[in-house]
Amino acid sequence: DTAVSQTPKYLVTQMGNDKSIKCEQNLGHDTMYWYKQDSKKFLKIMFSYNNKELIINETVPNRFSPKSPDKAHLNLHINSLELGDSAVYFCASSPSTSGTRVYEQYFGPGTRLTVT
Amino acid sequence: AQSVSQHNHHVILSEAASLELGCNYSYGGTVNLFWYVQYPGQHLQLLLKYFSGDPLVKGIKGFEAEFIKSKFSFNLRKPSVQWSDTAEYFCAVTSNTGGFKTIFGAGTRLFVKA
Numbered sequence: 001d002t003a004v005s006q007t008p009k010y011l012v013t014q015m016g017n018d019k020s021i022k023c024e025q026n027l028g029h030d031t032m033y034w035y036k037q038d039s040k041k042f043l044k045i046m047f048s049y050n051n052k053e054l055i056i057n058e059t060v061p062n063r064f065s066p067k068s069p070d071k072a073h074l075n076l077h078i079n080s081l082e083l084g085d086s087a088v089y090f091c092a093s094s095p096s097t098s099g100t101r102v103y104e105q106y107f108g109p110g111t112r113l114t115v116t
Numbered sequence: 117a118q119s120v121s122q123h124n125h126h127v128i129l130s131e132a133a134s135l136e137l138g139c140n141y142s143y144g145g146t147v148n149l150f151w152y153v154q155y156p157g158q159h160l161q162l163l164l165k166y167f168s169g170d171p172l173v174k175g176i177k178g179f180e181a182e183f184i185k186s187k188f189s190f191n192l193r194k195p196s197v198q199w200s201d202t203a204e205y206f207c208a209v210t211s212n213t214g215g216f217k218t219i220f221g222a223g224t225r226l227f228v229k230a
Contacts, residue, residue, distance in 0.1 A: 004159075041154075041204055043220040056217050090159065104150070105218065107160040 003027050004108035006091050012114045013081055021076045021111045023091030031055075032074035033092040033105065034066060043090070049074055081115045088112050118143050120209050122221035129197050130229045137192040137224050139207030149190040150208040150218075151181055160206065166190065177201070199230045 004025045013019055025032060033056070034046040047066040048056035054066070063079040074091060091108040123138040141147065151163040164175025171183040181192045190207060207221040 041223045041225070043160075043206065043223075045217060045219075048217070092160075104162060104165055105160075106162075107152075109159045 004091055004093055004106050006089075006108040006111050008111060009109060010112050010114075012116065014116055015081055015083060017081050018077070018079045019081060019113070020078070021089055021091075021113075023074045023076070023108055025072055025091075025093040025106070025108075027093055027095075027106060029093035029095050029106070030071055031094045032068065032071070033094075034074065034076050035090040035092060036060075037088040037090060037110070039087070047074075047076075078113075081113075083115050086113055086115045118209075118211070118219050120207055120219050120221040122205075122207050122224050124224045125222065126225050126227070128227045128229065131199055132196045133228075135192070135194040135197045135201070135226070137205055137207075137226070139190045139192065139221055141188050141190070141207075141209045141219075143188075143209055143211050143219075145211045148210045149181070149183060150210075151175065151179070151190075151192050152206045152208060152220075154204040154206065154223075156203065163192070163205070197226075197228050199228050202226060202228045 007022050031050045033048045035043050037043050045058055046060050049068040051071050052068045065077045068074045088110045090110045092105040094105045119142045121140045149166040152160040153163045154160045163179050164173050166173045166183045174180045179194050181190055183190050204223045204225050206223045208218050210218045
């Protein structure tokens with residue numbers, strides 16, 4: 001009954017490779033996010049989708065491409081991986097904007113990406 | 117630019133000590149405020165949130181936070197910490213005028229000595 005799940009949990013790969021991280025939520029939420037957490041634990045928003053529509057696209061290299069096949073899934077594809085991409089990537093979801101549950105986010109367990 | 121500042125990067129306390137973690141934000145318009153906790157090796161979990169009403173909000177595990185609009189602050193408090201409170205704490209702010217974007221503070225790492 002996991003609310004927000006991500007696969008894989010760990011990903012070790014070499015520079016130049018292309019990799020994908022998958023995220024799924026079973027909470028019925030309309031909005032999903034990708035965050036990057038660096039080695040100093042700083043969390044930064046990368047992308048957000050609302051009902052499969054891209055609504056937040058922060059300044060990230062265009063090697064990063066999110067894809068939302070449906071509102072329960074948000075995948076992250078990374079091309080030509082670089083050393084600086086090593087981080088923990090968190091997926092999150094939040095309910096639609098109604099009542100008092102605006103913007104409250106539920107996070108997945110994270111994917112630790114190590115680029116060697 | 118919108119920002120969230122957490123003043124303490126590392127805090128070390130003994131069990132039963134009182135805790136207060138500072139959070140200040142720079143944001144226009146109406147704000148929604150959150151504290152999240154990340155236990156070692158785990159994902160972020162919501163501790164408490166403020167949208168409107170009573171500026172003193174209570175969350176899980178005995179935590180509370182007070183929204184002081186005039187000071188743009190949302191400090192987290194707990195009267196008596198436990199060893200199990202050892203974690204990273206993140207303040208986060210969303211503006212009703214800022215769409216779905218949430219800005220996180222840099223985090224405060226709390227270590228509670230048994």
